[in-house]
Amino acid sequence: MPPLPSRMTKNREQPTRYRPGKxxxxxxxxxxxxxxxxxxxxxxxxxxxxxxxTSFPSKKKLAVxxxxxxxxxxxxxxxxxxxxxxxxxxxVTASExxxxxxxxxxxxxxxxxxxxxxxSSDDEPKxxxxxxxxxxxxKRGQQGAxxxxxxxxDLAAEEEVKRKAKADELLQAQLxxxxxxxxxxxxxxxxxxxxxxxxxxxxxxxxxPEAERAAWKLRELKRVRRDRMAIxxxxxxxxxxxxxxxxxxxxxxxxxxVYIAAQQEEREGKGQMGFMQKYFHKGAFFGADDxxxxxxxxxxxxxxxxxxxxxxxxxxxxLPEYMRIRDxxxxxxxxxxxxxxxxxxxxxxxxxxxxxxxxxxxxxxERFRPDDRRDGGQEQTGANAMAVGQRRPREENxxxxxxxxxxxxx
Amino acid sequence: MAHQADxxxxxxxxxxxxxxxxxxxxxxxFEKPVRDRIVExxxxxxxxxxxxxxxxxxRAVELENIGGIYGAxxxxxxFLCLAFKLLQLTPERDIVLHYLRQQEWKYLRALAAFYxxxxxxxxxxxxxxxxxxxDYRKLKRRARxxxxxxxxxxxxxxxxxxxxxxxxxxxxxxxRTQLExxxxxxPRISPLGEELxxxxxxxxxxxxxxxxxxxxxxxxxGHGLGNGHDHDNDTDxxxx
Numbered sequence: 324m325p326p327l328p329s330r331m332t333k334n335r336e337q338p339t340r341y342r343p344g345k346x347x348x349x350x351x352x353x354x355x356x357x358x359x360x361x362x363x364x365x366x367x368x369x370x371x372x373x374x375x376x377t378s379f380p381s382k383k384k385l386a387v388x389x390x391x392x393x394x395x396x397x398x399x400x401x402x403x404x405x406x407x408x409x410x411x412x413x414x415v416t417a418s419e420x421x422x423x424x425x426x427x428x429x430x431x432x433x434x435x436x437x438x439x440x441x442x443s444s445d446d447e448p449k450x451x452x453x454x455x456x457x458x459x460x461x462k463r464g465q466q467g468a469x470x471x472x473x474x475x476x477d478l479a480a481e482e483e484v485k486r487k488a489k490a491d492e493l494l495q496a497q498l499x500x501x502x503x504x505x506x507x508x509x510x511x512x513x514x515x516x517x518x519x520x521x522x523x524x525x526x527x528x529x530x531x532p533e534a535e536r537a538a539w540k541l542r543e544l545k546r547v548r549r550d551r552m553a554i555x556x557x558x559x560x561x562x563x564x565x566x567x568x569x570x571x572x573x574x575x576x577x578x579x580x581v582y583i584a585a586q587q588e589e590r591e592g593k594g595q596m597g598f599m600q601k602y603f604h605k606g607a608f609f610g611a612d613d614x615x616x617x618x619x620x621x622x623x624x625x626x627x628x629x630x631x632x633x634x635x636x637x638x639x640x641x642l643p644e645y646m647r648i649r650d651x652x653x654x655x656x657x658x659x660x661x662x663x664x665x666x667x668x669x670x671x672x673x674x675x676x677x678x679x680x681x682x683x684x685x686x687x688x689e690r691f692r693p694d695d696r697r698d699g700g701q702e703q704t705g706a707n708a709m710a711v712g713q714r715r716p717r718e719e720n721x722x723x724x725x726x727x728x729x730x731x732x733x
Numbered sequence: 734m735a736h737q738a739d740x741x742x743x744x745x746x747x748x749x750x751x752x753x754x755x756x757x758x759x760x761x762x763f764e765k766p767v768r769d770r771i772v773e774x775x776x777x778x779x780x781x782x783x784x785x786x787x788x789x790x791x792r793a794v795e796l797e798n799i800g801g802i803y804g805a806x807x808x809x810x811x812f813l814c815l816a817f818k819l820l821q822l823t824p825e826r827d828i829v830l831h832y833l834r835q836q837e838w839k840y841l842r843a844l845a846a847f848y849x850x851x852x853x854x855x856x857x858x859x860x861x862x863x864x865x866x867x868d869y870r871k872l873k874r875r876a877r878x879x880x881x882x883x884x885x886x887x888x889x890x891x892x893x894x895x896x897x898x899x900x901x902x903x904x905x906x907x908x909r910t911q912l913e914x915x916x917x918x919x920p921r922i923s924p925l926g927e928e929l930x931x932x933x934x935x936x937x938x939x940x941x942x943x944x945x946x947x948x949x950x951x952x953x954x955g956h957g958l959g960n961g962h963d964h965d966n967d968t969d970x971x972x973x
Binding site: 523524525526527528535536538539540542543544546547550553554557 | 798839866867869870871872873880881882884886887890909910921923924925928932
């Protein structure tokens with residue numbers, strides 16, 4: 324990796340302005356790009372080798388073949404260590420070159436650079452492409468001598484062979500991959516191969532003909548029985564209707580009483596709703612029957628009334644008054660005015676402190692009594708409970724009072 | 734009209750000139766969210782484009798499961814996509830009957846049964862589908878999560894009785910009893926036929942012999958009737 328610029332930006336340093344009276348700081352002022360780069364390069368070389376072509380992402384490094392983009396392909400693991408010859412055409416590493424030619428070196432700073440080059444290039448796949456490297460004048464002479472030993476033709480031939488071998492390998496790999504994909508029958512839309520084998524249900528027939536036939540018989544019988552039961556039910560219903568019609572009124576009432584008593588028992592048997600729980604009743608017509616889709620049934624028979632948020636307090640009576648809200652999301656909102664209950668908010672005094680003495684009342688309900696008796700006491704409720712105060716005595720001063728009010732013009 | 738790879742135009746009601754099923758565009762038999770999922774699925778776009786009745790068979794024989802919508806993203810099953818395609822094509826009666834009656838591919842049969850249930854008249858539905866209550870081959874059904882095992886006869890029975898099968902609200906079918914009352918249909922004769930009569934006879938005998946109401950009866954293998962039978966005080970329950 325190239326050495327990071329100290330300012331973490333690629334923008335050039337702007338020259339600092341001259342401000343009279345301020346001491347000049349020692350910052351690198353207007354610099355050319357090349358100068359900056361040279362500096363960086365020079366500084367970088369002893370620290371880390373300059374980026375090589377080998378460090379660029381190669382095709383081989385991608386686990387997924389981009390030509391197959393759009394299809395679901397299992398990621399083949401990146402091909403394991405390749406022999407140095409297994410490279411894309413064209414690139415040779417410096418170390419390879421060194422092996423062959425033995426003399427080219429990577430940077431102007433020779434020893435350090437070459438040593439580091441060796442290390443870095445050993446990690447990366449070697450590419451046969453000749454990387455343009457800078458050789459200082461001093462070295463040029465030396466290298467020229469050694470390079471002459473190997474002729475250009477030999478080099479070319481070797482590279483040729485290597486390139487061919489590599490291309491063949493690549494092609495082979497591609498073909499294999501295509502064949503595998505076809506064999507597996509994978510398509511983009513086909514995710515059947517992702518099914519967990521445990522979930523698989525075996526639908527081959529004739530595994531056990533007798534058992535299958537027996538199972539079928541059972542099903543068929545159940546169906547027949549279901550049909551018959553339906554008919555029977557209808558019959559029973561009709562009979563019941565007939566019977567009730569033929570009974571007298573008293574008998575009907577007796578039966579009704581028994582039925583209602585049974586219902587009451589049932590209702591009492593059910594538990595009370597918790598203190599301030601949310602209550603939601605789905606409605607009278609929502610019943611679960613067999614013809615319903617299982618998902619619809621599950622959705623409809625969800626427990627709404629008992630549903631609680633995970634950390635909701637189940638018993639609100641232990642909470643402080645402030646927190647006794649039906650909907651906990653409203654906690655802390657809208658000040659302290661919190662509508663809890665109609666009962667709490669009601670300012671009337673219903674059945675309070677002897678207001679009901681059974682005053683005869685003409686046998687009427689409280690609501691229907693005549694409201695003549697307004698002479699104070701418990702009849703007055705709510706806002707009307709306050710007695711009307713006396714009139715403030717006004718001094719009758721005759722015309723003098725007129726000044727207090729607006730002047731009247733006759 | 735420029736040829737469009739997207740078949741959304743078929744869903745457009747305006748100017749629809751094809752066959753009407755239940756008085757409307759047959760594609761509207763599927764619900765809107767289901768339609769959307771199907772039309773946007775890869776299988777539909779890649780494989781179901783430009784099919785005709787014959788090439789649809791090719792796809793159908795590759796079917797491996799029936800099912801509606803599955804997964805968190807509500808992906809439609811291939812069965813559903815092909816059923817949608819059948820609705821789009823509205824093939825002729827004979828073709829559909831052939832799909833149904835061929836013996837070799839059970840999923841194609843299931844597909845045809847589904848189509849018939851959606852599109853034909855009640856009398857024809859009952860008459861055509863009831864014989865297949867005798868087919869006890871296994872089917873793999875893809876539920877929302879995971880798979881379930883079902884049978885062809887079970888599937889046909891669901892089609893005839895349930896309201897919602899394979900993510901589709903089926904058109905409401907008048908119950909068989911109603912049609913029998915109207916004399917449109919004959920009462921159903923179960924494929925068990927004679928065996929059923931034998932069982933009835935057994936039950937009758939068993940009851941008259943043993944009046945204490947015990948339900949121990951000697952019956953065929955795997956018989957559920959004896960166990961679950963109610964204790965009836967009437968003795969005239971089984972009139973037939």
